[in-house]
Amino acid sequence: MAECIALVVAAGRGSRFGSGEPKQYRLLAGQPILRRAVAPLLAHPRIGGVRVIIHADDTHAYRKAVGDLPLLPPVPGGATRQESALRGLESLGAMPPHRVLIHDAARPFVSAAMLDRIIGALDRREGAIPALPVVDTLKRGSDGAVPLVVCTQERAGLWRAQTPQGFHYPALLAAHRAAAGSALTDDAAVAEAAGMSVVMVPGDEDNLKVTTEDDLLRAERVLAAGRETRTATGFDVHRFCDGDHVMLCGIAVPHDHALLGHSDADVGLHALTDALLGTVGEGDIGSHFPPSEPRWRGAPSELFLRHAAGLIAAAGGRIVNVDVTLICERPKVGAHRSAMRARIADLLGIDVGRVSVKATTTEELGFTGRREGIAAQAVASVNLPSGA
Ligand code: MG
Numbered sequence: 001m002a003e004c005i006a007l008v009v010a011a012g013r014g015s016r017f018g019s020g021e022p023k024q025y026r027l028l029a030g031q032p033i034l035r036r037a038v039a040p041l042l043a044h045p046r047i048g049g050v051r052v053i054i055h056a057d058d059t060h061a062y063r064k065a066v067g068d069l070p071l072l073p074p075v076p077g078g079a080t081r082q083e084s085a086l087r088g089l090e091s092l093g094a095m096p097p098h099r100v101l102i103h104d105a106a107r108p109f110v111s112a113a114m115l116d117r118i119i120g121a122l123d124r125r126e127g128a129i130p131a132l133p134v135v136d137t138l139k140r141g142s143d144g145a146v147p148l149v150v151c152t153q154e155r156a157g158l159w160r161a162q163t164p165q166g167f168h169y170p171a172l173l174a175a176h177r178a179a180a181g182s183a184l185t186d187d188a189a190v191a192e193a194a195g196m197s198v199v200m201v202p203g204d205e206d207n208l209k210v211t212t213e214d215d216l217l218r219a220e221r222v223l224a225a226g227r228e229t230r231t232a233t234g235f236d237v238h239r240f241c242d243g244d245h246v247m248l249c250g251i252a253v254p255h256d257h258a259l260l261g262h263s264d265a266d267v268g269l270h271a272l273t274d275a276l277l278g279t280v281g282e283g284d285i286g287s288h289f290p291p292s293e294p295r296w297r298g299a300p301s302e303l304f305l306r307h308a309a310g311l312i313a314a315a316g317g318r319i320v321n322v323d324v325t326l327i328c329e330r331p332k333v334g335a336h337r338s339a340m341r342a343r344i345a346d347l348l349g350i351d352v353g354r355v356s357v358k359a360t361t362t363e364e365l366g367f368t369g370r371r372e373g374i375a376a377q378a379v380a381s382v383n384l385p386s387g388a
Contacts, residue, residue, distance in 0.1 A: 002095070003098050007085065008050065010024045029220060032064075034052070035069070037106070038071065041101070044119075047101065049097075053084045081186075082183060082190065096169055108210065109204070110164060118165070128201055130203035130204065131200040162207050172196070178194055231279065232275050234270070234378040238260060238374060240374075241257065246258055248374070249266065250269060250301070250305075251336050255331040262291040264300055270285055270304070271378040279380055288304070305347050315385075317383060317384040319350050319381070320381040321356070324344075328371075
């Protein structure tokens with residue numbers, strides 16, 4: 001029997017959002033909101049398992065968003081939030097946990113400290129919820145597009161409830177079964193109706209619920225705090241040798257020479273890999289893929305680029321933009337530029353609008369002007385946690 005299981009309610013349709021996609025699957029700084037919501041639960045040492053309750057139509061979106069995470073299999077929700085929570089609770093019946101946390105999929109910023117407070121409070125109470133005191137003056141308004149103030153409400157003793165909300169599992173399951181069919185908007189309301197004792201622990205202003213487009217912008221601002229953007233450059237040269245094509249930015253470009261190198265000699269991807277490594281202080285391409293090692297002979301340079309992107313992802317970074325300049329008289333790059341941008345975007349998992357590929361000659365001056373080889377330089381900007 002697990003000590004504590006977390007259920008994440010993600011079955012809503014997000015009707016307050018403008019676009020068609022349910023809000024929990026929308027991207028927040030490159031990651032689905034649901035993925036951000038489950039991550040702190042998965043990482044917490046006192047939570048033994050995390051299960052998401054999804055809408056039957058969202059199986060594909062669910063798999064795409066979190067399919068690679070070690071979650072318990074999802075269960076289908078019901079027509080209301082309350083019904084979805086009950087289905088999640090019933091799904092744990094075969095192996096009932098002592099405690100259960102129920103969380104909204106649209107809250108992506110739960111802290112480990114808040115989870116500690118909620119789970120810790122369950123040692124003494126049947127229920128514990130994070131909440132914040134109401135500080136704004138409360139008005140009751142009339143109906144209509146331009147409401148009039150009807151009266152001022154007393155705000156003393158009023159709190160704003162957040163999630164995750166924690167409960168003793170058997171008591172909450174019984175409370176939910178008893179309340180089935182009503183339309184309560186959080187689990188604490190179900191617990192109250194059953195007379196359970198629920199304590200409030202300090203919530204967190206950053207633990208916002210993404211309900212509208214404005215909330216999404218606020219969430220972006222919360223994420224931006226404590227992050228910084230770093231920029232680094234890369235440079236590479238390869239000489240021509242006999243052959244009939246060159247690899248440039250992941251594309252085979254027909255030419256009357258090839259480029260000489262231990263790998264596929266993709267000078268563009270080499271410069272770009274070095275730029276990306278530079279943003280996280282991870283040395284250069286040679287330190288990760290030494291030319292002295294036979295296994296990299298003829299290796300596709302895409303491998304090097306993917307490795308650099310993986311190091312950035314592991315550091316919590318996301319690539320803001322990359323820009324490659326190819327320096328040569330021949331071959332002409334223009335006709336291949338869009339294929340190169342698309343290939344790099346695909347390899348890095350970023351939008352093609354964040355990828356630039358440019359070309360220049362050196363007016364027949366120097367080694368590139370004498371057509372002895374190709375040079376490339378690259379710049380990359382990466383947004384990272386400040387401590388990374
Ligand atoms: Mg090279």
